[in-house]
Amino acid sequence: MNSTARLPATHSEKLIRAPRVASIDIFRGLTMTLMIFVNELAEVKGLPWWNYHAPANINVMTYVDMVFPAFLFILGMTIPIALEHRFRKNNSMPQLWLHIVQRTIALLALGFILANAEQGNSALMGLGTNLWTILALIGAVLFWNVYPNSDRYRTLFRVFRFSGLALMVVMFAIFRRTTPDGHTAWINPSYPEILGLLGYTYLAVSFLYLTTRRWRSAPFAWFLILTVLCIASTGKWIPFPGRLPLYMWPFGNGAMASIAMAGVATSSIFVEGHGAQATTLREKAIFATLFGAAALILGWLLTPLGISKIRATPTWCLYSIGCSVLLFTILYWVCDVKKLVSWARFARPAGENTLLTYLLPDFYFFIVSACGFTYFTTHANFGLLGALRCMVFTALILALSALLTRWKLRLHI
Template sequence: MESERLVSLDVFRGMTIAGMVVVNNPGTWSAIYSPLAHAVWHGITPTDFIFPFFLFIVGSAIPFSLGKRIKAGGADRAVFAKIIRRTIVIFTLGILLALIPKFDFANLRIPGVLQRIAVCYFFASILFLYLDWKKLAILSAVLLLLYWILMTLVPVPGCITPDINSKVCNLAALLDRVALTEKHMWKQAKVFDPEGILSTIPAIVSTLAGVLAGMRLKRDNPKLEKAFGLLATGICLCALGYIWNYSFPFNKSLWTSSYAVYTGGLALCFLGFCFWVIDIKGYTKWAFPFRVFGMNALALFVLSGFLSKLLILIKIDGGEGKLISLQSAIFKSVYLPLAAPINASLL
């Protein structure tokens, strides 16, 4: 397995990126099925699984992409160069997407999906080079507990007590407002950023969960034992995350520790199942499209983001002297006649 791509991991990545494209590009945001929308604050929907799944997959690939290049006793310059180069490329692509179409650097949103992926990849890769699986697991637990303490106990100026029920009175939001300022945060929120600074810590743990899964899959154990191990660990983490949710609620925007644990458990279960179906049982024909998506995930995400902005940017005559976006025109003239708005939006 050292020299081979893990087909189930490519398929898992492809299914995840396909889901990301679907939920990020509805025909209209005014008519979407509730499972295809993010939870407003506390809570979780299937859409909230996608980003942590992707970070988990990024982590799972690290032992395969870096492991074979590590020299005995440490890593050489080529490994560090690869990590830094990939980090810069992904982060830069995120910034470029954020700049389109206005290229307004004064109001550029600095955090973002690709930017978070880049940061998480960097730290997870460096930690993989220097820590064994036990130390990675312990560090992950410590970081999640520390984040819980910071978010629930550290006071926020102007607030009576720290309150994760508030979008203002929590430490993550405060740090975003101070370090990024409103001009460089998510414009829809203004008081916090869902890919902000402090919440990146538990997001790194989501990536480390993938690293640990990848390390397990690279062992010489029987394949069935690997699949069972992933599923069993995933079920335990789902249970732990669900229980933790009662004191530290699921929240994607804050990337709460319970959310990281629960989605990490689900990702382990999903990867374990894919590994059993594809790499053990050999059922691969159905998965070919997803494998192609998975092997070109970054290009697909960037192209999807660029095209969606382009379709909104281009304006055409909508009648009665009004200009509407090309995206809106396509939805109304092509998809809306075929189905009810909520179904047409999905098409």
């Protein structure tokens, strides 16, 4: 899931392998950590209201509502870095577009697996839904694992990779569900889960970025256009974004794309590369602070349109963008300027091996469900004790991610 967060080369025509941008990895790792925690916390009862997603009919947002936008923002930040790095390695635009499409399809495939996992009909498929999901995810791990560059085991690694692909294809082929009207149907594409939403947004924003990549101000212009689209759609001034499925119009109502494009714009401030000019740290910090503050002020001005993650209102987008920009500015100064990164060591594996870390809680959930283990659904599931259990669970997932990363199990699409 994570694009390679590297500074693009800036010297003549020669490709230079640059160091990773530590603040991007750490921001992504912290976001992943919080996502694991709040997802587990959603099943805990008896906590203050601000520990859950805000209901759609209330104009308010909680810190939980800002986790997904942070993912979108980081996705946007990595788009110019990863695409420029890939383009310098191979300056074939068709190959670059092929990579974008393949990555989008991969995210959609994983999203459809997770979104349809509990909709399957075991009797029609011939195996339980939990087992179906586990096998499909194992196939994904085998196919998208980054195998070592070894001549000795090259054939074995190819067998693993193609076995994973075959396993996913078979799982998709046998999937069956029963519709509300009693008919038998295949995969339900109506909601592609978070990974699928990231895939559609990645495709849309990559298209806008590549078509105007020569102009440094283009991301800011696109950000404004997408924000206007979100405003017009939320205000019911234009009807079409809400009527078109994402596979026809991946921009949606402009909300997700605007957040990701804000990440592209922020990347253009901090990362010197194609189309960017060298600036001092002071200038970067001032520009980013003004950008973040402007997003917060505009979000406040648009509060009459509502504040809601579920309704994807512009204020939710702009508040999330403003906080993400300001937080990243601080992280950049701490992690890339002052080189203080040891404090975030617990989150680095989640930031560098994001897709695997994302899937680990799903593996846990479907494995324990298949085994009939229900202890935590009836115990340690209320109040402070439940919150502490979620903290322990998050720490264990991060530790397992670090261990698997050390064992060279790393997913990349």
